[in-house]
Amino acid sequence: MAVNPTAENIIEIRDVHLWYGEFEALKGVNLTVKQGEVIVLLGPSGSGKSTFIRAINRLEEHGRGDITVKGIPLTHDVRDIAEIRREVGMVFQQFNLFPHLTIMENITLAPINVRKWSREKAEEIGMKWLTRVGIPEQANKYPGQLSGGQQQRVAIARTLTMEPEVLLFDEPTSALDPEMVKEVLEVMSDLANEGYTILAVTHEMGFARGVADRIIFMDYGRILETGPSDEFFENPKHDRLKLFLSQILHH
Amino acid sequence: MTAITQSLSQFKGSIGQHFRWDYFLQDNVTSSIWLTIWVALLTMVTAVYTIGQVASSPVPTLIIIAIWVAILGLAIAGGLFQKHTKVGDWLGSNLVGSISNALLTLLLMLWLASAFRSVLSYAVINATFDPALTAPEVRTKDGATWGWLAATNSNPEVIGGARDLLLYGRLDRMFVPRVKAAGLIILALALLTVAANKTGVWQSKKPVSQGLTYAWLLSPLILFILLNGVTYNPDKPLINFSTLIMGTIGVLLLYGFSWWQKIVKYSLANVIVAAVAFPIFYVAWRFLAQSQLFPVINVDTWGGLMLTLIIAASVILLSFPVGLILAMGRRSEVRGIPDWITWPLVIIFTVWGFKTSTPGLLADARNTIETLIAFWPILIVAIGYVIQQGFKGNIVAAFSTFFIETIRGVPLITLLFMAIIMAPFFFKSGTVIPNPYAVIIGYTVFSAAYMAELIRGGLQAIPQGQYEAADALGLNTLQKMRFVIFPQALRILIPALVGSFIGNFKSSSLVSIVGLFDLVGIAGSVVGNAQWLGLKRELYYGMALFYFLVSFTMSSYSRRLEAKLSTGQ
Numbered sequence: 001m002a003v004n005p006t007a008e009n010i011i012e013i014r015d016v017h018l019w020y021g022e023f024e025a026l027k028g029v030n031l032t033v034k035q036g037e038v039i040v041l042l043g044p045s046g047s048g049k050s051t052f053i054r055a056i057n058r059l060e061e062h063g064r065g066d067i068t069v070k071g072i073p074l075t076h077d078v079r080d081i082a083e084i085r086r087e088v089g090m091v092f093q094q095f096n097l098f099p100h101l102t103i104m105e106n107i108t109l110a111p112i113n114v115r116k117w118s119r120e121k122a123e124e125i126g127m128k129w130l131t132r133v134g135i136p137e138q139a140n141k142y143p144g145q146l147s148g149g150q151q152q153r154v155a156i157a158r159t160l161t162m163e164p165e166v167l168l169f170d171e172p173t174s175a176l177d178p179e180m181v182k183e184v185l186e187v188m189s190d191l192a193n194e195g196y197t198i199l200a201v202t203h204e205m206g207f208a209r210g211v212a213d214r215i216i217f218m219d220y221g222r223i224l225e226t227g228p229s230d231e232f233f234e235n236p237k238h239d240r241l242k243l244f245l246s247q248i249l250h251h
Numbered sequence: 252m253t254a255i256t257q258s259l260s261q262f263k264g265s266i267g268q269h270f271r272w273d274y275f276l277q278d279n280v281t282s283s284i285w286l287t288i289w290v291a292l293l294t295m296v297t298a299v300y301t302i303g304q305v306a307s308s309p310v311p312t313l314i315i316i317a318i319w320v321a322i323l324g325l326a327i328a329g330g331l332f333q334k335h336t337k338v339g340d341w342l343g344s345n346l347v348g349s350i351s352n353a354l355l356t357l358l359l360m361l362w363l364a365s366a367f368r369s370v371l372s373y374a375v376i377n378a379t380f381d382p383a384l385t386a387p388e389v390r391t392k393d394g395a396t397w398g399w400l401a402a403t404n405s406n407p408e409v410i411g412g413a414r415d416l417l418l419y420g421r422l423d424r425m426f427v428p429r430v431k432a433a434g435l436i437i438l439a440l441a442l443l444t445v446a447a448n449k450t451g452v453w454q455s456k457k458p459v460s461q462g463l464t465y466a467w468l469l470s471p472l473i474l475f476i477l478l479n480g481v482t483y484n485p486d487k488p489l490i491n492f493s494t495l496i497m498g499t500i501g502v503l504l505l506y507g508f509s510w511w512q513k514i515v516k517y518s519l520a521n522v523i524v525a526a527v528a529f530p531i532f533y534v535a536w537r538f539l540a541q542s543q544l545f546p547v548i549n550v551d552t553w554g555g556l557m558l559t560l561i562i563a564a565s566v567i568l569l570s571f572p573v574g575l576i577l578a579m580g581r582r583s584e585v586r587g588i589p590d591w592i593t594w595p596l597v598i599i600f601t602v603w604g605f606k607t608s609t610p611g612l613l614a615d616a617r618n619t620i621e622t623l624i625a626f627w628p629i630l631i632v633a634i635g636y637v638i639q640q641g642f643k644g645n646i647v648a649a650f651s652t653f654f655i656e657t658i659r660g661v662p663l664i665t666l667l668f669m670a671i672i673m674a675p676f677f678f679k680s681g682t683v684i685p686n687p688y689a690v691i692i693g694y695t696v697f698s699a700a701y702m703a704e705l706i707r708g709g710l711q712a713i714p715q716g717q718y719e720a721a722d723a724l725g726l727n728t729l730q731k732m733r734f735v736i737f738p739q740a741l742r743i744l745i746p747a748l749v750g751s752f753i754g755n756f757k758s759s760s761l762v763s764i765v766g767l768f769d770l771v772g773i774a775g776s777v778v779g780n781a782q783w784l785g786l787k788r789e790l791y792y793g794m795a796l797f798y799f800l801v802s803f804t805m806s807s808y809s810r811r812l813e814a815k816l817s818t819g820q
Contacts, residue, residue: 059723085722085725094716096714096716096719098720099739100738100739100816110726113726114727114730162725
């Protein structure tokens, strides 16, 4: 999964600031992501890591700085936002499946209405992804009838059916029972190996060590340290990171 | 107490091991002083009432007492000998579960039976149905005189019935067949829809559901033709070409928008249909007008039940979409007008106001209040401040909020008076708005403001994650609302919405205060009519029953709809 050094920059983020009223949640974040790169964001809660990835598809609006995805600048222009959202898929901590629609309707809703695919095509591709995440037999059930792990896998299939190039994971395993974490992480690892560009906020250190090309440590709304995963864990430089690692790894 | 329980405990051995008289007494009578007093009082009241009933109508009362004893016996037998039957258990736990329940059951059975007998004797046994028995000399004294409501008043020389007045008010009787046709069309559509749903045809046969949907969509037009009529002015040209072209372009634009929003599919046939729809409709409409098959009815003569139904249905159907728009407006997160646009505009308008209007007003001012009023342009600054500070320049939200809060701060009656008296000021002079239409508009505005807040509540009840997921998938605002948010919000909203619809239906009787003769209004004038002097109970009972039946139908439909929409949750 090593990233091709000549790969294009797919996301460019320059000096991004973001305010919630008076509170400055991001204080100047810079990051360049290459096509196919897998990045894990670590940090204590309130460090701004979720806010940061949510700013990439404009679930949060940044106040200053530039975000560019596939060469499209993220501005107030609704068309730019729509185009970026087509290329960037997102998986949430709480799954956020639509409870009133069946699994298949959940999956095909956006492809039919946003990508303008025919229902047949959407269902075919949706079924392909549902099979990939291992639950094709659940297609006609409602989200409420599925376990948490199954729901999160449906959410992943729903995102992938839109055929995005970038995947954002916002703590995808934090709301799951421990035994269901594994099934979701396996799907995520497969996707990482297939060349998707991934930005994941997660506390799964195994996933971070094994899959990530690069790990980013954030706190106080800033990126404090970044580096390849092995170096990152073996040889942390920043004091805040050392403290953080000692707290999460020693139990 | 102990002496009694001891002597009873010797007896208990003979009737099943599990039964304890001491527990029984404690649970039912002696567990607290208040329970003892309650049971004693209840026993007394029941005894007195029962004796009174036996004295006044012995046979039915004795039958009821016998039934009660049988129920009690069945339940006690089941409890004592542990012979549990389904019926016995149900009776035991629901009707005679304790001493006070058993007494209440007897009391209620006797009271219901006596009430039923009274109603029956008033409404049926002692009642007369013959219109000929309406005059004061021949009227029955003990029962209802239904005849005066049922019959029409075709011959003014003879005392007839009030039926047509109650149904149509002052409407010219030559138009009655058109009203009947309108009613029949709606009734037939409703029955067909219910039948299609019950038999499953609606779901399985697409032409049926589509046909009925189109028929419903077309029904307001048909009702308008039947109930209002088509205006015909022989001085105007039959076909006005600028209207024709503008209308055609309008329909084509609407089709384009619907296609863009994926509401309809694109095909050449559809484009052709969209292109010719307006011309065909327009020409047909003009010829319909020229034919004078449906001459215009003076809308101000609408009245009675017909007017009540028209107002209630229009208000209910119109206030929902208006309320929806207001609710979304209030929640909108449109990018606000920036300060650098608002404040220069505010300054320009304020200065303009001060220069043009204030000097004149000041010169004419006769007292302090008029002097203050001369400085009204200050208000522009205040409005600008509220829009910028309160709404961050979002005028959509500011306008919606202002509208909703203003309307909700005004009583309905005031609004109805305003609609009737002030509406003409808002249109170019010479425009006459018939009172029923003015009232419908005023009432819709009022109802929509409340509806907006209901809907806003429903939208806020949907978790933020649903909005975010829809956004992240790239759905636009309209798609997000239509496919994700509304279906869920509607389910939450049904009880509140139907409650509000029922309120609208019943409050439509308030239009009688502003001089419209809806059912309640016409009832007032019917009761005051000398020829039916002394007759009014029948009318008000009938109206109570009518309002109850319609409201109850709506609420029971809402419960079924709720159950239907909650699939998969």
